[in-house]
Amino acid sequence: MKKLLLNTKIVILTITAIGVLSCADDDDNGNIIDNTPSNTVLDIVTNNPNYSSFLQALEQTDLGFTIAGSGNFTVFAPTNAAFDAFLDGTPIQDVDNEVLTQLVLNHILNTELFASDFTTGYQKTIATEASSNANIDMYINTATGVTINNVSSVTAADMDADNGVLHEVNAIITLPTVTSFVAIDPSLSSLLAALTDEGNTTFTTLLSDTTSDFTVFAPTNDAFTTFLDGASLGDIDNNLLAQVLSNHVIPGTVATASSLSNLYINTAAIFNGDVNAPITMYINTDDGVRLNGASSVTQADIVTSNGVIHVVNSVIPLPDVTTYIFADPNFSILLEALLADPNVDYITALQTPLGEGPTPFTGFAPTNEAFENLFADLNVTGISDIPIMDLSVIVELHNIISSNIRAEELTGMDGMVFTTFSGLDITIDATTPAIIDPSGGSSRLLMTDLQTANGVVHTLDRVLRN
Secondary structure: OOOHHHHHHHHHHHHHHHHHHHHEEEEOOOOOOEEEOOHHHHHHHHHHHHHHHHHHHHOOOOOHHHOOOOOOOEEEEOHHHHHHHHHHHOOHHOOHHHHHHHHHHOOOOOOOOOHOOOEEEEEEEEEEEOOOOOEEEEEOOOOOOOOEEEEEEEEEEEEEEEEEEEEEEEOOOOOOHHHHHHHOOHHHHHHHHHHHHOOOOOOHHHHOOOOOOOEEEEEHHHHHHHHHHOOHHHHHHHHHHHHHHHOOOOEEEOOHHOOOOOOEEEEEEEOOOOEEEEEEEEEEOOOOOOOOEEEEEEEEEEEEEOOOEEEEEOOOOOOOHHHHHHHHHHHHHHHHHHHHOOOOOOHHHOOOOOOOOOOOEEEEEEHHHHHHHHHHHOOOOEEEEHHHHHHHHHHOOOOOEOOOHHHHHHOOOOOOOEOOOOOOOEEEEEOOOEEOOOOOOEEEEEOOEEOOOOOOEEHHHHHEEE
């Protein structure tokens, strides 16, 4: 009897042990569970002594957790020799941690790309530009192997992991500046040639400054071909070329496409050598991003460590006092008024280059709402209902010749009288501020200092009348 009980216990223990082992290999649905340790990108780095410096950088910045977590990463792992060359004798622990963090992040993509997936072009890293928090780009060139930002090449590819892939690189991928991408992107080679024309380094030095922020609208090679129209860069006056290029740079801001709206913004170009008179750009986002009504963004948000590049399909010409009237839909009725008299070409007159004719101009531009109020006062429905002679006086009353009067100057001109195109006088009211027309009406200034290459424009809430 005891022997029978003993045998029974042995059988029960055996069955139980088998059940425990079975449970270790099966989930609740009877599926086999793989107990093999996971193979993350961090594991690959950890297990390869040739990446020990990269591992130290990951540990120092607490970024090892990033590539050990779930996801689909592409990691470019610099060799120890790459780190040695970059550090140049400086211990890695002496590198500023914030700088090192962004440097490490600049080697990681938040997408899994094997060697066969790479194409020439831009990819977003998980490093970020400080002021906008936008992800910084890297430029990958596959013409000969895989080169990143023209500074680092893949030397061993496609080390597969459960959460991505690792590629070994032979140099640290430094954070790019605006100049970096202009210099290496073949579609921007004409822009680079213009920026460095006759050995000029002003622009490349400026756009490499990591202490400043820039938004740059970069014309393509085709855009420059159209702009030059058969001429060469050497045929263009250096000062004019410098101003045209400066007109593509917005200093002091990193304006990504999502942050843009219909607005006026100052460029790095200046009026007639006056650093206190920056030339203005009108940006319209009603249908894409259009600049001064003449150029459109075709590729947005190429982010660098000191700014953002937007590729544009034409060179943005320096504006004149008619540019904003054509480009800004808020001035569509003013444009209609300027074009109403078939016998007078106001547009050509107002496009006269600086230094020719009665330039510069100070223009006062009534908005569409201002014109709608005029129509109500005159009991008419539109421009066509106003006699041409009366309309001509109205148009000419809004322009002062031979003066570029900016808002800061208006403050010291209270009560001053200026003669307009029409021969009639207007008076400055600096306190409101406003313009007093010959009828005694007051037109309040809205936007001021819309600076162009041949004058300045201020907008009005009321049409000036005689």
